[in-house]
Amino acid sequence: MELNEIREVTRRIILEIISSNNGADKNPVKFEDEDSLIDSGIIDSIGAVQLIEECIQNFNVLIHPAELSLENFDTVDRICQFIQSKLVEDQQ
Numbered sequence: 001m002e003l004n005e006i007r008e009v010t011r012r013i014i015l016e017i018i019s020s021n022n023g024a025d026k027n028p029v030k031f032e033d034e035d036s037l038i039d040s041g042i043i044d045s046i047g048a049v050q051l052i053e054e055c056i057q058n059f060n061v062l063i064h065p066a067e068l069s070l071e072n073f074d075t076v077d078r079i080c081q082f083i084q085s086k087l088v089e090d091q092q
Contacts, residue, residue: 001087006059006080007033013054014076017047033076048073055079061086 014037018029021044029042037043043051051073056063061083072082 001059001084003080003084006083006087007076009058010055010076010079010083013051013058014043017043017050017054020050021047031076033080035076036074037076038070038074051079055083059083059087061090 011033014031015029022029031037031040031042035042037051038048052063052068055061063086067082071078073079
């Protein structure tokens with residue numbers, strides 16, 4: 001899977017989490033791929049858990065507890081790089 005495809009799926013997952021947590025009556029949240037999802041309040045701790053679960057399901061990757069960090073899941077860019085590395089790792 002190409003990085004652009006991973007990015008599209010990741011952004012869709014994040015938008016779905018935001019929508020389900022904020023309700024349909026809220027204004028859409030806008031964010032850039034390098035924005036901190038946690039520090040900026042785009043997602044909360046429950047949203048982060050949902051994000052990880054959705055990444056596991058959508059990308060069919062195994063994520064080890066040691067890999068559950070802001071380093072891997074704080075921005076769309078970091079998530080995409082992490083998922084791409086996991087997909088490459090799974091091919092080997």
